[in-house]
Amino acid sequence: xxxxxxxxxxxxxxxxxxxxxxxxxxxxxxxxxxxxxxxxxxxxxxxxxxxxxxxxxxxxxxxxxxxxxxxxxxxxxxxxxxxxxxxxxxxxxxxxxxxxxxxxxxxxxxxxxxxxxxxxxxxxxxxxxxxxxxxxxxxxxxxxxxxxxxxxxxxxxxxxxxxxxxxxxxxxxxxxxxxxxxxxxxxxxxxxxxxxxxxxxxxxxxxxxxxxxxxxxxxxxxxxxxxxxxxxxxxxxx
Numbered sequence: 001x002x003x004x005x006x007x008x009x010x011x012x013x014x015x016x017x018x019x020x021x022x023x024x025x026x027x028x029x030x031x032x033x034x035x036x037x038x039x040x041x042x043x044x045x046x047x048x049x050x051x052x053x054x055x056x057x058x059x060x061x062x063x064x065x066x067x068x069x070x071x072x073x074x075x076x077x078x079x080x081x082x083x084x085x086x087x088x089x090x091x092x093x094x095x096x097x098x099x100x101x102x103x104x105x106x107x108x109x110x111x112x113x114x115x116x117x118x119x120x121x122x123x124x125x126x127x128x129x130x131x132x133x134x135x136x137x138x139x140x141x142x143x144x145x146x147x148x149x150x151x152x153x154x155x156x157x158x159x160x161x162x163x164x165x166x167x168x169x170x171x172x173x174x175x176x177x178x179x180x181x182x183x184x185x186x187x188x189x190x191x192x193x194x195x196x197x198x199x200x201x202x203x204x205x206x207x208x209x210x211x212x213x214x215x216x217x218x219x220x221x222x223x224x225x226x227x228x229x230x231x232x233x234x235x236x237x238x
Contacts, residue, residue: 206225
């Protein structure tokens with residue numbers, strides 16, 4: 001299943017050309033891994049984001065409408081995912097991925113990671129080879145090549161991004177455990193700075209734990225982690 005923690009990913013995915021009668025594939029953007037896909041396209045510019053946040057804080061109705069929209073979109077995506085049956089064969093899996101909504105491709109890459117292996121990519125490359133060297137080149141064949149090339153690139157870069165995210169998550173968990181069990185947080189932070197262990201992945205994981213503690217009414221634990229977060233921010237650029 002997809003990990004819901006977002007990480008900064010320096011991955012850029014090409015979209016399908018408009019000539020292809022498929023839903024355009026998404027870009028895995030630098031804003032972070034968003035397998036839930038409920039946030040939509042990011043607003044450009046830091047100022048625009050701040051203005052939007054201020055607007056929601058001031059306007060209760062706007063905030064409620066936004067939250068309702070997020071819930072409805074999340075429910076729609078959940079229903080869509082539950083309605084889709086993952087095929088067994090590689091041939092049908094290719095079509096399944098081609099028919100995936102743009103904002104769902106990140107989630108599907110995470111869900112199907114074990115299926116997106118060397119065998120699958122070899123099959124995809126073989127199909128592309130057959131089409132590229134076809135004796136009779138029709139427009140349908142040329143369109144199919146463009147379609148499969150775009151899918152191949154999206155999946156390869158998406159798998160790379162997902163694997164990197166998983167690696168960072170493992171390291172972040174180890175770092176968080178080190179902080180939470182430390183008898184001297186300041187000294188531990190300084191050691192972690194030297195080891196280059198402080199990053200946004202750790203901060204995100206810490207925020208998730210703080211939110212979880214608050215939901216569980218674990219006030220003391222949440223407050224302690226908030227203090228660690230404050231200390232962490234002195235050594236990390238977000």
